[in-house]
Amino acid sequence: MKHIDFLFNKIIRFIEIFLVSIFGLLVLDVLWQVFSRYILKTSFSWTEELARFSLIWLSILGAAYLNAKREHLSMDFVYQKLSIKKQKKVSLIIEVLIFLFAAIVMVVGGFNLVYITLKLNQLSGTLQIPLGYIYAIMPFSGLLIMCFSVYHMSKIYTNKLVD
Template sequence: MRAVKEALDKILAAACVVLFTVLVLTVSWQVFTRQVLNAPSGWSEELSRYVFVWLGLFGAALVFSERGHIAVDFIVRKLAEGVQRVIAVVVQLAITAFAVVVLVWGGWRASRLAWETDLTSLPVQVGPLYLVMPITGMIITFYAVYHVVLVLRRKEPAIGGHDTPGALE
């Protein structure tokens, strides 16, 4: 499981770098055509919107891989370790439910419904662009299961992020 996680981490990191580069170049082109040429490029605005969504979802999955999202855990940190582990598992299961229902199932439905819908400025359909939701949902589900297994085996602390309170100070 660790090898799959590490491979996914590398793929997501590379995808985020590529998507961020495309986003910067596309937005720069949009600004250049609007401000310098006084003839705004229509396709760059639409492309940047979809690249931004893909970047945001892939970036969120990558941060989730390291349990790096913001968590309000000051009360949980005061509880016994066993209770912390139970809460950690419940949280991961809730995240899994969200990822499966909203991202995988809902994203697949949205993609399927929009599959033949053409974009106005780009020569592609909307449906394939929506596939980022089920893809990201499956990745987040994998990471959630991965973390549950590690927490239950006591190979990972119940509370993600910093191991000790006040570690940021």
Template sequence: MSKLLKSFNKGIEYLLMLLVAVMVISCVWQVLSRYIFGQASAQTEELMRYAIIWVSVIGGAYVYGEKGHLAITFFADKLNQSLARLISIFIDTAISVFSAMVLIYGGYQIVSATMIQISPGMGLPMGYMYMALPIAGFMFIVYAVQHITAKLKIEAN
């Protein structure tokens, strides 16, 4: 599982790097087309908007998986180790439930409802923009299960 998760993380890293590169290239093209050619490109503006949404949502899930998110540990540091681990497992479980209900189920509902709406700039279904929600929800659950499993292994030892 660890090797599979490392490959999964590498894939997410490459996806995020690609999206950031697309944003930079689109931004440069937007500036060039506006000031050199006198007409801004509607497609690049919309592409940047899609990319920043995907980077934010997928990147948030990735940071959670890497335990790189902001955490206030003042109270957790005051608890004994087993109680802190139990609370941490509860938090990861709550994140899984939230991800399943809001990001996956709710995201699927939004994607389904907006696939018939066409974006004005690129002519793509708007559901593609919202598809980041269920994907991130799945990622959150995978990472939460991995975190819980690691905590239970530590407790068993």
């Protein structure tokens, strides 16, 4: 189990670095957009599209990261009132539901979206990037969430997960 914990922590660290990089790119892009518009008195059309795509990747991959850290939004007032045994059962049910959502909506739906946009050769308006590459973050993050959910279920089952 220590090997899995090591791998889990390495994946989370890589995602952290990648998310910070995307955020840095987003900040630089928006700063350039503002600078060029107000100082240079010209506007580059690609900056808005790059910001939009960066935000898509940041939010969807960020959701997978938050799932890994178990810091996603939740209201746990009722959960905290339950006994430890019932909290364990509820936690397992929640992880199964997260797994199913990620599998059906993000992975299956995401792969379908990527496949269709690549097959139709849809390109972004300004950057001319195939939209399938932009949308590929959806099934990738879905797979990550599924892996994280299995990891959390194993921790819940062995009583090693602390909320």
